[in-house]
Amino acid sequence: MPRSLAHGDYRLMMAVESASRANSWYRVLVDHRSGQLSCDCPAWTFRQNARTSGTERSCKHTHIAQPLMNAEGGVNVRLAGLPVERASGAAAENHRLVQATRQQWPGLGGRWSFEQRTSNIDNQPYHFVHLHLTTGNGTTATGLVAFARRYHPTTESMVSGVAGWAGYAIAAEIARTAGYTLAGQPPEHFKVTRRTTTTPGRHLGLTDILRVGDQVDLGDGYTPTQRAENTLRLFLGETLYAQLERQHFLDVSSVRYAHERRVYRIRRDPAKQRERRVRLFIDGQYTQDLCIVRGQDVPEADHWMTNFLTLLSDEERALSVVQSYNIFPPHSDDYYEREEETVPAVWMPCVA
Numbered sequence: 520m521p522r523s524l525a526h527g528d529y530r531l532m533m534a535v536e537s538a539s540r541a542n543s544w545y546r547v548l549v550d551h552r553s554g555q556l557s558c559d560c561p562a563w564t565f566r567q568n569a570r571t572s573g574t575e576r577s578c579k580h581t582h583i584a585q586p587l588m589n590a591e592g593g594v595n596v597r598l599a600g601l602p603v604e605r606a607s608g609a610a611a612e613n614h615r616l617v618q619a620t621r622q623q624w625p626g627l628g629g630r631w632s633f634e635q636r637t638s639n640i641d642n643q644p645y646h647f648v649h650l651h652l653t654t655g656n657g658t659t660a661t662g663l664v665a666f667a668r669r670y671h672p673t674t675e676s677m678v679s680g681v682a683g684w685a686g687y688a689i690a691a692e693i694a695r696t697a698g699y700t701l702a703g704q705p706p707e708h709f710k711v712t713r714r715t716t717t718t719p720g721r722h723l724g725l726t727d728i729l730r731v732g733d734q735v736d737l738g739d740g741y742t743p744t745q746r747a748e749n750t751l752r753l754f755l756g757e758t759l760y761a762q763l764e765r766q767h768f769l770d771v772s773s774v775r776y777a778h779e780r781r782v783y784r785i786r787r788d789p790a791k792q793r794e795r796r797v798r799l800f801i802d803g804q805y806t807q808d809l810c811i812v813r814g815q816d817v818p819e820a821d822h823w824m825t826n827f828l829t830l831l832s833d834e835e836r837a838l839s840v841v842q843s844y845n846i847f848p849p850h851s852d853d854y855y856e857r858e859e860e861t862v863p864a865v866w867m868p869c870v871a
């Protein structure tokens with residue numbers, strides 16, 4: 520799969536709030552090929568000659584992140600610092616921070632755990648929140664957010680940041696593991712101060728998608744439908760989003776039914792109104808339609824994204840809601856004209 524040359528191939532390892540500006544975030548990224556960390560704080564950005572002077576390019580944020588990094592570029596289960604709270608399984612799922620993340624990224628399925636610790640960065644007190652998901656498909660993904668305690672003293676004040684940053688990192692890693700390396704490029708900064716939403720061609724940022732906590736209404740005038748579309752577009756990235764717009768589907772290769780080279784073709788209504796049935800391919804042959812019913816009052820883009828993330832993360836759970844009366848013969852929802860399949864559905868193994 521081609522990778523974005525413009526943006527490189529990065530994974531968001533940690534988001535760190537500025538110690539001097541509330542809700543201004545630095546992104547610590549891992550270069551997938553070299554394993555090198557980068558940061559967009561001024562110290563790292565301007566230290567461009569570090570390599571030639573014989574030292575590794577770094578900043579206080581990459582210093583914090585480096586020892587936490589595991590072999591996959593994710594975060595170790597154990598953080599440093601004083602433990603505040605930790606939970607796993609059902610207790611984690613019922614925790615406000617995990618709930619908000621699942622609300623923001625519906626469809627992510629598996630066993631959640633989370634941990635919060637306090638520690639200092641450069642003598643400034645910080646909260647570290649670490650989310651971990653072992654998916655039903657058997658892969659793992661992590662998200663780590665460091666909040667300046669002076670700006671985010673309470674759990675509730677951290678809800679948007681955790682759902683936005685940690686949730687994004689987890690969803691991105693799951694898409695990447697399933698072969699969608701173009702999805703989940705690290706998002707823009709949390710706060711967009713130098714641009715306005717009216718600028719044509721402006722890149723979407725996390726502010727354009729967040730819908731949790733007390734920051735639902737950011738005064739940007741987005742409706743839930745627009746916000747859901749923004750989420751899909753930001754997460755997929757321009758190339759994949761354009762592909763979805765053009766062909767009206769993306770394929771997900773089965774993990775559970777790898778032996779039959781099963782592919783789920785997750786289709787999208789060109790008019791972005793009604794839900795379309797998922798087309799099932801076995802060894803390249805279109806065999807069935809699966810009806811995954813949309814939840815009440817959920818924007819169509821949300822429904823599509825939910826199906827996409829559910830099949831990527833927890834195929835068994837996705838299939839468990841498809842009862843026998845929701846399985847149909849091919850072309851069962853070709854309402855207006857027969858929609859033939861012209862693009863081969865090619866099964867690909869999981870890259871993990």
Ligand SMILES: [Zn+2]
Pocket residue numbers: 545558559560561562563578579580581
């Ligand atoms: Zn930095």
